Amino acid sequence: MGKQSNSTKETLVDKLLIEIESNLNNDQFGVDSLAQAVGMSRSSLHRKLNKTLGISTSQFIREYRLKRSLEILTSEDITASETAYRVGFSSPTYFSTCFHNYFGYTPGEAKSGIIADVDNQSLGTSTEILSVDTKNSNTKTIIWASIIVLALCSTYFVYKPFAKKDKVNIGGIQVLDDKSIAVLPLKNLTGNPDLEYISDGMTDAIISRLTKIKTIKKVIPFTSVQSYKKSDKSLKEITQELEVSNILQGNLQMSGNQIKINLQLIHGSSNVHLWSEEYTKEWKSDEIFQLQTEVVEGIAANMNAVIAQDELAEIKKNPTQSKDAYSYYLQGEFQRNKGNELSYSNAINLYGNAIAADSNFVEAYVDMANVWHMGGSVWGFYNEQIAWGNAKVLLEKALKIEPNNERTKEELNTGRFFYDWNFEVVEKFYQKKISNSKQNKPSVISLDYPIKTGRPEETLKAIEYYTLNDPSNVFYPFFKAEAMFYLGATDKANEILTQSDPLYNDNWFYLRESTKLYFYLGEYEKSKIQLEKITTQFPDYPPILMWLNAVYAQMDGNSKVTFQYLAELQNEYDKGSSGSPAWFIALYYGHVKDYERAFEWLQKSYDRHEVELLWLRAEPLLAPIRNDLRYKNIYEKVGFSSINLPIKTPSSN
Structure with a gap:
């Protein structure tokens, strides 16, 4: 052209x-x-x-x-x-x-x-x-x-554009100015451990507002800085790990109804202090949000990052006018991030209190829906369809309040995929999402959905794009390794996991996925090590762990223990538990090549509408039976063919 x-x-x-x-x-x-x-x-x-x-x-x-x-x-x-x-x-x-x-x-x-x-x-x-x-x-x-x-x-x-500073002088040293930042969790200096939710909530709010400024090229998400809350690593080490130039650290104090935040912006690699400021406001919703806006404006100004007018309007936007609603919401977020059954129950109640205080508080609806969604699909705390029913009601209410809220749409389409198996609607949303260059946050739809629908190369593209903004996200290593596995690059998949293991050996999600993937890679000893870590560090024991234990007991020739784990899975199925027990029983029989019983349990998994059945197209243990008419029948009924994805041959991964 x-x-x-x-x-x-x-x-x-x-x-x-x-x-x-x-x-x-x-x-x-x-x-x-x-x-x-x-x-x-x-x-x-x-x-x-x-x-x-x-x-x-x-x-x-x-x-x-x-x-x-x-x-x-x-x-x-x-x-x-x-x-x-x-x-x-x-x-x-x-x-x-x-x-x-x-x-x-x-x-x-x-x-x-x-x-x-x-x-x-x-x-x-x-x-x-x-x-x-x-x-x-x-x-x-x-x-x-x-x-x-x-x-x-x-x-x-x-049209003379802003002078671009390729380098800036920091402490007498010329360094690259790439406008990237990690906001470390604010230290809770209130003297009350129960107020930790406020310091975490303020950190998350500052990060969320910073992400709206396009001239700041990289803002590390709250989920990725949490691990540094009690870390003794130097700022230089943190800077290198997160691949950013600037670190914001600080503390939060309270006296009566007054809140004070002390902040320092530091150039990480040189440890030079660029800016420090103290902010004091009353614990009122309007003043708290004003404080957050002022903090973000101060950070941007001292990073030479210009805020566009429409971005400033978004930054100034208050999620609620109710002090009580915001306080309940922050407590709910604090509980949700703990990720266990008790904390999820607490979070649901706290989000409910926030909504009662402000019925137009969109974030409270969406995050409560996320608790129901994760509790029903990943953790197995709640009946899957009941969980989805509750989540869907909340999300539909949120969309009535704010029809263009992208996070609400994301959560709603994730549920449509997992629970409704509505491939046609989700595929349209997925195509729109991947064509939108403004998207900068990873999601189930951008990472998990393409693998389960036979497009692992698209997952790799998404990870490559999102990693630029958040290199330490725990989801990237196992999704990248998973995508490599399904593309046939098993050595690369193994290498990714081996390098990532020391970094995420206390993360439930990473341990679960790496345990499963090491099994598929034939790295059984590594898989067993990960399995032991997850069972000893975390009290929750979903069906996927019962299945892996049954498989390894069978491989060790211990039929008695194998039967015990299968009985546990059967019991979960009989109770109507979530976590897809029928699917994992089917996988066990696929592992031992008893395909008649595998089909029996696949049908039960379909009848229960279990979320793990969405792995049907990609599951390696079922590769030998993909040409069986019974497999094709379930494949059709689940809905894969509605988006014109051919069934994979037994020789493909």
């Missing part, structure tokens, strides 16, 4: 500048508004601007606002705060930060004439044009013509 012509580029530029100028003082006018105004999708507009100018749409808008602010400051008798509002910044403080980062001097210095050299391309004629007498009868025509002239005159000026 040839280069885009200058005339085409200028036509798009003119249209965009006219729209921005027309909405100059509207702080709600952002990327979505601009795209809609010129009849383009957000992604299409971003691609065109990036291709022609090498900048994003948000940067395009921001730079124009800043250039216009300089014109206003140097030509009118107006304060910096008034200028900020005139050019669409809702926060004068944030405006000053952006202005200084871009021009190298403050709005006050620009106003007072201290600056040595102002780029005259932005001044002169264009300033005169905008001072047209608006009382004239031909005002509207003149203004529109003026805006067009301004657009044409300002093209070069507006």
